[in-house]
Amino acid sequence: MFQENVLLKHHSNYKIGGLAKYFFEAKSIEEIIKAVEKARLIKTPFFILGGGTNILFNDEGFDGLIIKIKNSRLRQGFGGQAKIKIIKVDAGVFLERLVEESADTGLSGLEWAAGIPGTLGGAIRGNAGAFGGEIKDVIKEVISLDISGLRSKIIKRNNQDCKFNYRSSIFKSNGAKEIIIEASLLLRKGNRKSIETAIKQNINYRKERQPMEYPSLGSTFKNIDAGKIAKKQHKSFELIIKNDPFPVIPAAYLISKAGLNGVSCGGAMISPKHPNFIVNVLNATASDVKNLIALVKKEVYKKFRIDLEEEIEIL
Template sequence: MRIQQNIPLAPYTTLKVGGAARLFVEAGGETEILDALRFAREERIPVFVLGGGSNLLVHDSGFDGLVIRIALKGIAQQGHTLTAAAGEEWDALVQLSAERNLQGIECLAGIPGTVGGTPVQNVGAYGQEVAQTITQVRTIDRATLTPLTFTNAECGFAYRRSRFNHEDIDRYIVTAVSFRLLPGGAPSLAYADLQRAFLRSETPSLMEVATKVRKIRATKGMVLIPGDADTQSAGSFFKNPVVPPAVYEAIADGRASVPHWPAPGGVKLSAAWLLEASGFHKGFTLGQAGLSTKHALALTNRGGATAAEILALRDHLQAAVEARFGIRLEQEPVEP
């Protein structure tokens, strides 16, 4: 285990903001993770686990403790199941599944980050979420310093939620995830964007769908492109809120144009629509932080922004939406 000091964290995040880690370890295996946890316990210092950095907002003060960067690699196939180490790039796994004609995650193409973060947030897009295909999540229990594997049912999956970011937040470190996929299965075309894209064609291949999803995400600034400030973000910054039907009816007031979807416990609304209806257009800026010019739901670093500026913009947006609709938008990115 090699411990480094005062390592800037901004380069490890897609927002490119934030200070340094006092101590930093890059872990390429479970043994290194365990060694790092034991060291932190002995030194009585806090620990933050860093994955792909795509859902992360590091404060300007950095992190006064030990950052463990998960760099475990490897992908194995057994039957129809792909098992990927937590440090593998997520989009590379989606590409591999499409190449092997394994259906189930093709609509999640282009999402930045690593495999280990997907079960934590129950990553989803275009009608798919990883909870639909995950069979097992291998972890290290930070309390007992032992490996522990969870079945799908034990993960407590819900919309953008799991036990790993809710009741057991910060307890388990994901080291590998298994996905049971459908060989030769028809791609999911549940969302209107994809239905329109393939309106005049026969059933597209999984590769065609994955490629199209990346192109659609690129038009919304949701695919990382070097030099494009619109992609210097944490993706969708706010969750789509789920509200009681009566709240939706009051907001819609007879209009059919308010985007909404059925959801457990109520009606899911579009956070992007709520922002725009509250007066925030694409490209709105506050200091060096702003909304993407392509998608109102992405808070971006327009160039040289500080974490404080991102947070100020967040607070400004939340306050406006709450004042207009009585809904408090909940952010997705983690703050160590």
């Protein structure tokens, strides 16, 4: 059902955002196509939404159609004894469910993803990652819908063709030309107990170090590729470089050293617990968050001559 004037704050993990003129939850590929066609018919822009865990909606809302991807099938491969299992997962499936189901069936390969919210589609587009793992490590094939032409067409890509990169993929670098529909994942048979232990450890690590008590979008900025830092400057960062998924200087470290821990604007605050998180402490607006983003970029540049780049998206 197409809805009108839907408050986007209810569809964002940030709990921020004004009204969307139109809103549609698409539960199948047919419904996704129908929604795109409808937007074209009424000549309105549209935006694809997954779990809303990496997107900051503006206070003015969106003067168009939000298509929320809600297909949710998780098929094949569970059970059985083969060492490698292929599972087919719809883009609208939440990573949390995927991690849980793979642990329940003793499949290894997604432990790093424990605690990352959002859908598989969002994770593939941004090549989500943590604790040294990335979604690209388990992707065999991605099926997407190319909506750039007059008629939508299905595209199948293998892992290499997805051009995965740090927090990026062809689905991101191509602009919004394609909608991810489903993917096949390669998981290994593993020891159920060790899988569950790894998942627990990763979730506990997050609870200890991330401000889970407030709405957020996770890390606001990408970490800095340590290989791209000038040799002279590199030395001063040696002790804090971490390998995730390659040697990086954590943005949180730079923000903290710029003296910004706990700085707030309106209802938004740079978390003292994890300074790369800008949290919604009390009815923050998108402007509050954007002001803090601008401040962080300015101060980090002033101190280190390093340009931070947003990991989150703003619509």
